[in-house]
Amino acid sequence: ETGVTQTPRHLVMGMTNKKSLKCEQHLGHNAMYWYKQSAKKPLELMFVYSLEERVENNSVPSRFSPECPNSSHLFLHLHTLQPEDSALYLCASSMRYGENTEAFFGQGTRLTVV
Amino acid sequence: GQNIDQPTEMTATEGAIVQINCTYQTSGFNGLFWYQQHAGEAPTFLSYNVLDGLEEKGRFSSFLSRSKGYSYLLLKELQMKDSASYLCAALDSNYQLIWGAGTKLIIKP
Numbered sequence: 230e231t232g233v234t235q236t237p238r239h240l241v242m243g244m245t246n247k248k249s250l251k252c253e254q255h256l257g258h259n260a261m262y263w264y265k266q267s268a269k270k271p272l273e274l275m276f277v278y279s280l281e282e283r284v285e286n287n288s289v290p291s292r293f294s295p296e297c298p299n300s301s302h303l304f305l306h307l308h309t310l311q312p313e314d315s316a317l318y319l320c321a322s323s324m325r326y327g328e329n330t331e332a333f334f335g336q337g338t339r340l341t342v343v
Numbered sequence: 344g345q346n347i348d349q350p351t352e353m354t355a356t357e358g359a360i361v362q363i364n365c366t367y368q369t370s371g372f373n374g375l376f377w378y379q380q381h382a383g384e385a386p387t388f389l390s391y392n393v394l395d396g397l398e399e400k401g402r403f404s405s406f407l408s409r410s411k412g413y414s415y416l417l418l419k420e421l422q423m424k425d426s427a428s429y430l431c432a433a434l435d436s437n438y439q440l441i442w443g444a445g446t447k448l449i450i451k452p
Contacts, residue, residue, distance in 0.1 A: 231385050269351065271442040272430070319385070327438045329374045329393065334385040 232256045235320050235335035242310065245316070245343055250305040250338045252320030258333070260326035261303045263295060266317040278303060279326035310342045345369045347443035349431050354449045355421055363429050363446045371436020377405055377416045378430040380445065386430055389416070410445045418448075426450045 233254045242248050252261065263275040277285035278297040292307040292314075303320055317339050321332040348366045355361040367375065374393035378386040392398055392407035404417040418425055425435060428445040435441055 231387060233385070241346045269444055271347065271444045272432075272440075274440070314423065329391065329434055329438065331376065331388040332440075333379075334387070336383070339383075 230336065231333045233320060233322055233333050233335040235318075235338055237338055238336065239339045239341075241341045241343060242307070244310060244312075246310075247306070247308040249307065250318055250320075250340075252303040252305075252335055254301055254320075254333070256322060256333060258322035259300060259322055260323045261297060261300075262321040262323075262332065263303065263305050264319040264321060266319055272319070276305075277326060284326060289314040307340075310340075312342050315340055315342045345433075345435060345441045347431055347433060347441055349429075349443040349446045351444070352374075352447045352449065352450060355418075357421055357423060357450055357452050358420050360417065360419050361421060361448065363418075363431075363448065365414045365416075365431035365443060367412050367414070367431070367433040367441065369433050369435040369441055372409060372432035373436065373438055375407055375414050375434070376430075376432045376440070377414075378432065379427050380430060381427045406451075421450050423450050423452070 236251045261278045265273040275289050276295040281297050296304040317337045319337045320335040323332045324330040346368045358418045377389040380386040390405035397406045402419045407414045428447045431443040432440045
């Protein structure tokens, strides 16, 4: 148990569906992250929020839309995904953004797009 | 460009010692992390090195050479539960984490 909880653990969705991934942390951390993990590839940073403000501008397709309503919760809204978006989506948090503090990860959502 | 290299897979025997290497090329450097990730689980923090040398933490040790852009994770007295992927990640000058693809460690009895 890392203190970061993600739901759902598994998700199968069609290319026309709309779904959302949820992440929750009660560690008092100020920074939250979404990563994509594909087999045998490095973790890809998708989005970063610091104090509820989006701070990274990585080139992520608009079919992925993040939302951070407060410092404890982070969402990833999905719509019209492609099969190549199938991957493990990991949420993480850290004490502060832009420092050498360790990240705490959730167990991830295994997403399959059919 | 920025890059992390680590072996894709390694096999070792229970009770033995294994060393997982990681080389990095980054724009600036603010330290290197090692994480452990069991299949289907969250990556969990193992170690952080920013100064040259060896840091020991129980059965696990991590080494860093900044001049060589090189780190290794040393696992002693291997146990079956050590079967996992080990992720190396370097912090660049902007404190962005550059990740390796991970090393899958298989422990055999």
